[in-house]
Amino acid sequence: xxxxxxxxxxxxxxxxxxxxxxxxxxxxxxxxxxxxxxxxxxxxxxxxxxxxxxxxxxxxxxxxxxxxxxxxxxxxxxxxxxxxxxxxxxxxxxxxxxxxxxxxxxxxxxxxxxxxxxxxxxxxxxxxxxxxxxxxxxxxxxxxxxxxxxxxxxxxxxxxxxxxxxxxxxxxxxxxxxxxxxxxxxxxxxxxxxxxxxxxxxxxxxxxxxxxxxxxxxxxxxxxxxxxxxxxxxxxxxxxxxxx
Amino acid sequence: xxxxxxxxxxxxxxxxxxxxxxxxxxxxxxxxxxxxxxxxxxxxxxxxxxxxxxxxxxxxxxxxxxxxxxxxxxxxxxxxxxxxxxxxxxxxxxxxxxxxxxxxxxxxxxxx
Numbered sequence: 248x249x250x251x252x253x254x255x256x257x258x259x260x261x262x263x264x265x266x267x268x269x270x271x272x273x274x275x276x277x278x279x280x281x282x283x284x285x286x287x288x289x290x291x292x293x294x295x296x297x298x299x300x301x302x303x304x305x306x307x308x309x310x311x312x313x314x315x316x317x318x319x320x321x322x323x324x325x326x327x328x329x330x331x332x333x334x335x336x337x338x339x340x341x342x343x344x345x346x347x348x349x350x351x352x353x354x355x356x357x358x359x360x361x362x363x364x365x366x367x368x369x370x371x372x373x374x375x376x377x378x379x380x381x382x383x384x385x386x387x388x389x390x391x392x393x394x395x396x397x398x399x400x401x402x403x404x405x406x407x408x409x410x411x412x413x414x415x416x417x418x419x420x421x422x423x424x425x426x427x428x429x430x431x432x433x434x435x436x437x438x439x440x441x442x443x444x445x446x447x448x449x450x451x452x453x454x455x456x457x458x459x460x461x462x463x464x465x466x467x468x469x470x471x472x473x474x475x476x477x478x479x480x481x482x483x484x485x486x487x488x489x490x491x
Numbered sequence: 492x493x494x495x496x497x498x499x500x501x502x503x504x505x506x507x508x509x510x511x512x513x514x515x516x517x518x519x520x521x522x523x524x525x526x527x528x529x530x531x532x533x534x535x536x537x538x539x540x541x542x543x544x545x546x547x548x549x550x551x552x553x554x555x556x557x558x559x560x561x562x563x564x565x566x567x568x569x570x571x572x573x574x575x576x577x578x579x580x581x582x583x584x585x586x587x588x589x590x591x592x593x594x595x596x597x598x599x600x601x602x603x
Contacts, residue, residue, distance in 0.1 A: 256541075256546035256547075256549055256550050257546065257550075258550055259547075259550065262550070262554055334564050334567075334568045335564075338563060338564045338567040338568060339563075339567055341567045341568050341570075343570060346568075346570065360569070363564070363565065363568040363569065364565070366564065366568075367560075367561045367562075367564035367565045367568065368561055370560050370561065370564055371557040371558060371559075371560045371561030371564075372557060374525065374526075374556050374557050374560040375553050375554060375556065375557030377525055377533070378521075378525045378537075378552070378553035378556045378557065379549075379550065379553040380534075380537055406571055406572055407569045407570035407571035407572065407598065408569055408570035409569055409570075430574065432574050433566075433571040433572065433573070433574050434562050434565060434566055434571060437565050437566065437569040437571045438565060438569070448561070448562075448565070451558060451561060452558060452562075454554070455554035455555065455557055455558035456554070456555055456558040456559070469547070469548075469551045470544075470545050470547035470548040470550075470551055471544075471548045471551035471552055471555070472513070474511075474512045474513075475512055475513060475514065475515070475518060475548075475551075475552070476551065476555055478502070478512045478515055478518055478519065479518050479521075479522055479552050479555040479556060479559075480555050480558070480559045481502040482502055482518075482519050482522040482523070483522055483526065483555070483556055483559035483560060483563065484559055484563050485502050486522065486523070486526045487526075487559070487560070487563040487564075487567075489563035489566055489567055490566075490573065490598065490599060
């Protein structure tokens with residue numbers, strides 16, 4: 248560790264708040280998983296970083312090439328272990344066929360979305376820590392309670408592989424999901440089968456990137472100007488080979 | 492608003508490109524190092540970025556790295572297509588950067 252890296256810079260209050268909220272929510276019961284199960288999914292996803300099968304798959308020409316059992320951290324069902332490891336370690340080569348296999352292994356659509364959200368949100372936190380030069384945040388203790396089993400009444404198939412709540416259908420408990428804007432990007436509604444994931448994602452986007460309401464305003468930036476922000480964002484996405 | 496020419500090829504890792512973005516080379520090198528596997532390179536790139544940026548700007552950069560590691564995974568794991576409006580607006584840039592080579596382009600068949 249270099250001398251400069253010994254000293255972590257102070258974090259904006261909104262960053263700290265969002266990250267703490269994200270971790271707290273991880274530990275609480277969700278729609279389809281208990282707090283303990285959600286944390287297990289989170290822990291399992293971190294294990295992907297040292298999993299030999301994940302390493303072999305990432306290096307292989309085809310993601311179907313690697314064989315063998317994941318180096319697992321939990322007693323989660325195999326399909327959830329595979330989801331946690333693949334979304335963490337090899338997201339650009341996730342396919343509809345892979346999704347169908349996971350669903351076919353008994354993972355409910357809502358549970359799939361909840362697990363994806365957990366893995367993705369934690370990956371973001373962990374990459375933030377890697378970038379800033381600190382150890383990953385420890386996972387909190389699970390909060391007792393049962394999952395809500397809530398599936399939004401307004402959820403309809405598409406636009407991707409899972410059902411989502413379109414802005415026009417966001418009512419009742421989901422009335423607050425989206426701001427009143429002419430365009431709500433698909434990424435914002437992608438996890439809407441688990442509405443709290445949308446709320447956390449909006450908060451994270453606002454504090455870590457640009458608020459949804461300001462996306463189309465090129466003048467909006469922070470100490471990093473908007474051009475710099477977009478360059479960093481685009482380079483991350485290029486390295487992640489993410490077309491979206 | 493003042494308009495600047497920007498070389499988008501830096502997005503694809505042409506690190507010698509003059510991006511036209513202030514500290515663009517340091518930002519790209521930082522992202523590459525964070526997303527890479529070499530801890531020593533990560534430390535070097537972090538130090539370099541911190542030497543040319545305010546502490547707040549450095550934190551902003553780290554935050555964006557985190558945010559896009561979230562949204563990229565969500566997009567890829569849910570198969571969402573690019574929005575119609577964005578597809579139209581970004582067509583030239585997407586072609587210039589040859590984004591259609593990514594496997595996830597299959598989720599947006601109308602945009603490739």
